[in-house]
Amino acid sequence: MSNGEKTYKSGFITIIGRPNVGKSTFLNKVIGQKIAIMSDKAQTTRNKIQGVLTTEEAQMIFIDTPGIHKPKHRLGQFMIKVATNTLNEVDLILFMVNASEGFGRGEEFILEKLQGIQTKVFLVINKIDLVHPDDLITIIDRYKDKFPFSEIVPISALEGNNVDHLLHTIQKYLPEGPQYYPSDQVTDHPERFIIAELIREKVLQLTREEIPHSVAVIIEKIETRENGTVHIMAAIIVERDSQKGIIIGKQGSMLKEIGKRARTDIENLLGSKVFLELWVKVQKDWRNKASLLKEFGYREDEY
Numbered sequence: 001m002s003n004g005e006k007t008y009k010s011g012f013i014t015i016i017g018r019p020n021v022g023k024s025t026f027l028n029k030v031i032g033q034k035i036a037i038m039s040d041k042a043q044t045t046r047n048k049i050q051g052v053l054t055t056e057e058a059q060m061i062f063i064d065t066p067g068i069h070k071p072k073h074r075l076g077q078f079m080i081k082v083a084t085n086t087l088n089e090v091d092l093i094l095f096m097v098n099a100s101e102g103f104g105r106g107e108e109f110i111l112e113k114l115q116g117i118q119t120k121v122f123l124v125i126n127k128i129d130l131v132h133p134d135d136l137i138t139i140i141d142r143y144k145d146k147f148p149f150s151e152i153v154p155i156s157a158l159e160g161n162n163v164d165h166l167l168h169t170i171q172k173y174l175p176e177g178p179q180y181y182p183s184d185q186v187t188d189h190p191e192r193f194i195i196a197e198l199i200r201e202k203v204l205q206l207t208r209e210e211i212p213h214s215v216a217v218i219i220e221k222i223e224t225r226e227n228g229t230v231h232i233m234a235a236i237i238v239e240r241d242s243q244k245g246i247i248i249g250k251q252g253s254m255l256k257e258i259g260k261r262a263r264t265d266i267e268n269l270l271g272s273k274v275f276l277e278l279w280v281k282v283q284k285d286w287r288n289k290a291s292l293l294k295e296f297g298y299r300e301d302e303y
């Protein structure tokens with residue numbers, strides 16, 4: 001464009017990294033807690049959009065890359081080939097690592113997957129609030145030789161340090177492009193997914209370390225009754241009987257609390273009264289049972 005006017009930029013970005021490195025924290029920081037629901041839009045894209053950041057200069061669409069984070073399970077294997085396709089199709093990859101943890105097999109696995117990928121990769125070193133600045137140099141040196149990263153950006157997603165700098169750097173690398181989504185859209189997750197995540201979040205919050213992140217929530221029914229109340233039936237899937245006991249709690253007290261807190265959030269989300277029915281199901285080793293993946297909503301043709 002002439003007169004020095006800036007052109008609009010947009011692109012698809014995926015954040016990869018081992019569990020717990022802070023991917024969700026970063027996205028929440030960037031996108032905020034606001035969730036716009038688009039219930040009438042079918043989930044037809046292969047990859048879930050996790051959030052959209054729209055500014056006057058650019059639009060960044062963060063998408064998930066299923067299959068790259070959890071190589072140990074068949075769930076991962078099942079989706080790994082699609083992960084590779086996704087990595088080649090996005091405009092930028094953010095490889096996030098935890099500054100307070102050493103380089104491990106998880107990182108190595110991901111770097112192997114990145115070999116031969118055409119897309120540019122940033123190394124995002126998160127949780128710098130946990131390390132001494134001198135150590136940061138050592139961490140950077142360690143990673144620098146392992147992969148030709150386009151940029152190395154240390155941040156603290158939790159405290160917000162350097163997050164703006166990362167966003168500016170991302171913007172520099174994005175191609176010229178249109179604003180794909182309306183400005184007020186932050187995510188296109190269907191309601192089902194968000195509701196499941198809200199329930200899962202309460203399970204993890206209230207049970208602290210006792211229930212692993214692999215706990216799944218399946219929304220079995222969402223129904224709007226004539227009086228406008230939304231009835232939701234959801235199953236919390238755990239792998240062990242002992243975990244079921246923890247989630248139910250003494251005389252059902254834990255499950256009741258999970259339900260109460262989740263209901264409040266869901267009511268805020270939907271803007272209507274919600275009747276939430278929760279139950280806990282033990283499905284041993286569910287992540288390794290390929291036949292069950294379909295039941296849990298992972299369909300090969302979607303990924």
Ligand SMILES: Nc1nc2c(ncn2[C@@H]2O[C@H](COP(=O)(O)OP(=O)(O)OP(=O)(O)O)[C@@H](O)[C@H]2O)c(=O)[nH]1
Nearest residue numbers: 018019020021022023024025126127156157158159
């Ligand atoms: N000190 C510190 N903690 C952080 C930072 N970012 C994230 N965390 C914490 O690290 C933990 C994991 O963060 P998440 O954002 O859930 O990590 P994730 O990568 O999305 O994890 P998965 O969903 O399991 O893949 C949480 O307890 C966060 O509060 C950071 O910059 N500094």
